[in-house]
Amino acid sequence: MTDEAGRGRERPLPNALFELTEGYGQILGLLDQSIAMHRVVDDVPEISGVDVAWVGEPDGADRIVLGHTVNTRTPAVNGLVVPSGCGLGGQVMLQRRPLWVSDYRSSDTITHHFKAQAETEGLGAMIAVPVMHEGRLFGVLYGSNRETSTFSDRTTRALEQAASRAAAAAVVAERARHAAEVAVHEERRRLALELHDTMGAMLFSLGAGIRTLADELPPEDAVQARLSDLEEQAVQAAAALRVSLYALNAPPEQVALGVALRGDCRAFQERTGVIARLIIVTEVPVLAAAPVKALTNAIREALLNVEKHARARSVVVSVFTLSGGVCVTIADDGVGLPPVEGHSRGLGLSAMSERLERVGGKAHILRNEDGGVTVQAWVPA
Numbered sequence: 404m405t406d407e408a409g410r411g412r413e414r415p416l417p418n419a420l421f422e423l424t425e426g427y428g429q430i431l432g433l434l435d436q437s438i439a440m441h442r443v444v445d446d447v448p449e450i451s452g453v454d455v456a457w458v459g460e461p462d463g464a465d466r467i468v469l470g471h472t473v474n475t476r477t478p479a480v481n482g483l484v485v486p487s488g489c490g491l492g493g494q495v496m497l498q499r500r501p502l503w504v505s506d507y508r509s510s511d512t513i514t515h516h517f518k519a520q521a522e523t524e525g526l527g528a529m530i531a532v533p534v535m536h537e538g539r540l541f542g543v544l545y546g547s548n549r550e551t552s553t554f555s556d557r558t559t560r561a562l563e564q565a566a567s568r569a570a571a572a573a574v575v576a577e578r579a580r581h582a583a584e585v586a587v588h589e590e591r592r593r594l595a596l597e598l599h600d601t602m603g604a605m606l607f608s609l610g611a612g613i614r615t616l617a618d619e620l621p622p623e624d625a626v627q628a629r630l631s632d633l634e635e636q637a638v639q640a641a642a643a644l645r646v647s648l649y650a651l652n653a654p655p656e657q658v659a660l661g662v663a664l665r666g667d668c669r670a671f672q673e674r675t676g677v678i679a680r681l682i683i684v685t686e687v688p689v690l691a692a693a694p695v696k697a698l699t700n701a702i703r704e705a706l707l708n709v710e711k712h713a714r715a716r717s718v719v720v721s722v723f724t725l726s727g728g729v730c731v732t733i734a735d736d737g738v739g740l741p742p743v744e745g746h747s748r749g750l751g752l753s754a755m756s757e758r759l760e761r762v763g764g765k766a767h768i769l770r771n772e773d774g775g776v777t778v779q780a781w782v783p784a
């Protein structure tokens with residue numbers, strides 16, 4: 404606040420700082436899946452009325468590992484591995500809906516793989532609900548009472564609400580992790596290119612310099628043998644550098660598309676001054692190298708077209724799953740396509756369509772609601 408009256412109302416700085424730090428802590432907590440899960444489970448006894456709570460998180464496709472226990476008396480539940488179909492949580496993994504038993508130890512609707520642990524911990528009734536987001540299972544949330552009991556609809560609903568909060572937290576944390584991974588690999592790639600341009604070029608000119616020197620000296624000169632050694636060493640150093648650069652430059656498959664797109668958007672923004680934002684939804688399937696190449700080519704051409712034709716202020720590149728494949732859209736807020744008769748017959752857009760079609764994909768070019776152009780490039784997964 405800048406006016407006098409406003410200044411009078413300002414909170415003392417240490418308080419504001421404290422709140423900021425706290426807010427920062429909460430956001431960081433959200434970005435860390437483990438902390439977020441813990442917070443959700445912590446509230447479960449209070450909001451649902453159960454005595455004990457914990458969560459099972461996926462460990463591979465067909466089992467969960469139990470943890471984040473609240474109000475337990477023994478370590479019996481913590482770290483337990485529950486395969487799909489086993490016990491109550493394993494059933495929830497299969498059926499993907501809330502299930503409960505009034506006495507875990509004697510129920511005949513579930514397997515008894517974990518009866519001993521339930522007895523050790525002193526668990527009676529147990530309820531479990533899936534932690535899901537858009538059809539994906541992020542875990543199973545459990546509540547349990549020490550005694551035999553039934554569970555009311557209110558308890559089930561409270562657990563389902565907690566599970567949907569846990570799912571939201573898991574998605575946010577996953578996106579944050581993915582974005583961080585993409586950023587790390589983008590930086591590695593930048594380093595690789597820089598080393599290629601500096602060290603690679605230096606080693607090449609070193610080798611060439613040694614060769615010229617050797618050519619200038621008489622063949623019988625005693626220094627020839629040492630020069631040839633040095634030349635060999637320069638060749639070996641260049642080869643070793645190439646191997647390292649290749650490793651640095653190649654991102655793992657699951658972030659390859661993100662790394663390539665981020666690099667392109669950044670280069671575009673630096674080159675043109677037009678703001679380029681990249682929105683990646685992480686649940687996109689991992690693609691083979693050929694479709695990734697077709698998509699990145701499409702984006703490069705679309706961005707080049709924005710630069711050449713659009714006079715845009717900003718461009719948004721989004722990546723998401725669509726119809727069993729991956730779709731990338733490049734939307735600018737520029738002048739839009741010229742009328743059909745004024746359309747020049749460039750090669751770029753038709754080459755983009757051809758390349759996408761070769762991997763089973765397609766391209767669409769449309770006018771968007773900002774009046775600019777949206778290019779949609781789709782490839783099957």
Ligand SMILES: Nc1ncnc2c1ncn2[C@@H]1O[C@H](COP(=O)(O)OP(=O)(O)OP(=O)(O)O)[C@@H](O)[C@H]1O
Pocket residue numbers: 708709711712713735737738739740741746747748749750751752753776
């Ligand atoms: N983002 C855009 N904004 C406005 N017009 C565009 C945009 N993208 C393409 N166009 C129009 O569509 C035409 C065809 O694009 P295309 O990429 O096929 O060819 P080009 O860019 O003119 O030439 P090149 O063969 O070098 O790509 C362009 O000449 C331009 O008039």
Ligand SMILES: [Mg+2]
Pocket residue numbers: 704707708749750751752
């Ligand atoms: Mg073009």
